[in-house]
Amino acid sequence: MKLPGDYETRRRLLDELETTFVVEAAAGTGKTTVLVERIVMMVRKGKAQLEKIISVTFTEKAAGEMKLRLRTRLERAREEVTDADESKRLTQALEELEVARIGTIHGLCADLLREYPVEAGVDPLFEVAAEDDAEALLTSAFHRGVQTML
Numbered sequence: 509m510k511l512p513g514d515y516e517t518r519r520r521l522l523d524e525l526e527t528t529f530v531v532e533a534a535a536g537t538g539k540t541t542v543l544v545e546r547i548v549m550m551v552r553k554g555k556a557q558l559e560k561i562i563s564v565t566f567t568e569k570a571a572g573e574m575k576l577r578l579r580t581r582l583e584r585a586r587e588e589v590t591d592a593d594e595s596k597r598l599t600q601a602l603e604e605l606e607v608a609r610i611g612t613i614h615g616l617c618a619d620l621l622r623e624y625p626v627e628a629g630v631d632p633l634f635e636v637a638a639e640d641d642a643e644a645l646l647t648s649a650f651h652r653g654v655q656t657m658l
Contacts, residue, residue: 521546525555540570544577548585551601552594558601562609564616571611579605 512518514537521529521542533539543563550556565571579602586598609616618636625632637645 518542522549525550525553540565540574540577544574544581547578548581548598548601551582551597552585552589554593554597557597558604558608562616564611564613566612568612568615571615575605575608575610578608578610
């Protein structure tokens, strides 16, 4: 059986739990699958609690899918393990899943700004702009920036 070309990278992502990685790959290459497996392995081996893990993606749809896949994989892992400590950690992770920080980059930033509004100099009651409004604001800010540079 021939191993995929990125086999070694995938193996490292699942085995080297003390190492920080940045994973960049095209859509449909299995990033979410590997990330979910890595999170499950970290929880299972006691390297991290789910409530202390932040998992960030770009769209709400992808974040929701990741959370569903993580729930399914945690449940399956709990059924597969024979070690009582691992089973306990996986059960705890399932209980923490609803408060786990699995979301979008803008959602994470909004959460941080709400936690530290004084330090960030923002109104604690701010709202994240809707996608259409955000695009218009970005365009406007870009044009203002260009004008000041001229």
